[in-house]
Amino acid sequence: MFGHLRKTYDIDGPVIIGYAFFVANGAWRSIYNYFRLREASGAPVKMIDRRNVRTFRQIVAAFFFGRHVIFNSLDCFWRWEALLFCLMRRDTLVYLHDTDHTLDIFAREHPFKYRLLGSILRRNRVLCVSTAAAELYRRRFGARRTLVVYENLADKRTPDFEPGFKHIVMTGVLDPRKGVDLFSGVADRAKELGRPWRFHWLGGIHSQEAGYHSTNVTW
Numbered sequence: 001m002f003g004h005l006r007k008t009y010d011i012d013g014p015v016i017i018g019y020a021f022f023v024a025n026g027a028w029r030s031i032y033n034y035f036r037l038r039e040a041s042g043a044p045v046k047m048i049d050r051r052n053v054r055t056f057r058q059i060v061a062a063f064f065f066g067r068h069v070i071f072n073s074l075d076c077f078w079r080w081e082a083l084l085f086c087l088m089r090r091d092t093l094v095y096l097h098d099t100d101h102t103l104d105i106f107a108r109e110h111p112f113k114y115r116l117l118g119s120i121l122r123r124n125r126v127l128c129v130s131t132a133a134a135e136l137y138r139r140r141f142g143a144r145r146t147l148v149v150y151e152n153l154a155d156k157r158t159p160d161f162e163p164g165f166k167h168i169v170m171t172g173v174l175d176p177r178k179g180v181d182l183f184s185g186v187a188d189r190a191k192e193l194g195r196p197w198r199f200h201w202l203g204g205i206h207s208q209e210a211g212y213h214s215t216n217v218t219w
Contacts, residue, residue, distance in 0.1 A: 005061040013044030015066040017059070017082070020075040021049050025173065027073040027097040030129070030152040037152075050079075063089065070127070074098040074106060077117050086120045094120065095127040095149070096137065101177060103140065118142075162198060171202045174219075176211045178203075184214035191216045 009015055016035055021028045038045040046066075048058045062069055063085055070093045076082040086092045107114040121141040127149045128134040134146040161167045172178045180201075187199040199217040213219060 005057070006065050009046060009058070009061045009065040010067065011044040011046065012067065013038065013046075014068045014070050015046045015048065015062045016070050016072060017048045017050060017062065017076065018072040019050045019079060019082070020073060021051065027075065030097070031070070031072045031095060034152045050076075059085070069093065070095055074102055077106070077113060077120075078110065080113075083113060083116050083120070086124055087116065090123055091125075093125045093127055096133065097129050097151075099133075100136065100140075165196050165198045167198045167200060169200045169202060173203050174201070174211075174213075180211035180213070184212045184217055187214045187216040 016031055018028055018031065021032060032047075035045055035047045046062075048055050048062060050059070059081060069085075069089070069091075071077075071082055071086060072095045074096060076094075077086075086094065103114075106117070118141045121137055121143045123145075125145045125147060126134075126137055126143050128137065128146050129149070129151050131148055134143075134148050137143040137146055170179070170183055174180055183199065183201065187197075190197045190199070199214075201217055201219050
């Protein structure tokens, strides 16, 4: 068994660890699509879905044998095992999708774990979804090893946009803090002013209080 685990996780490719795959929010989608693309091309890759309690042995194997381990999203660091793993292995990568809003919740509910997370982000490599996110982690935690990798979305049919207009697109779940009301208000105002703009929102319903949905937005 020991030899099998070593052969499985001692690979020249990433071992991806997550605790919230296939849930309503989208923080898992990019890393999962990356996993599927590598898998389909035959490139070495492993994924550990820690929602399955029987994967603890895989976590141990990844700790001892994984060459390129990636923990995906802040969800991981509500768990002690992820914090300890990253504290003990400074070569572990952390792929974050999180804003001040979720970081504030984490800091308020788990202040000690939040301090440990800060220690990890100051030392380990941090993969970021945007330059704004990288700046946030540098400012908030003193992260020094940030790398912007953006999001990674599955290939889909290219939308057909009506020619002759400027098209403004927002992506994300329909949640008040994502700016549904603001986006709708801007679309209404643009219509009033006769601007040649079209507004589109790509994403599903997440909140029961998703806000005002303008008829001037294609949802």
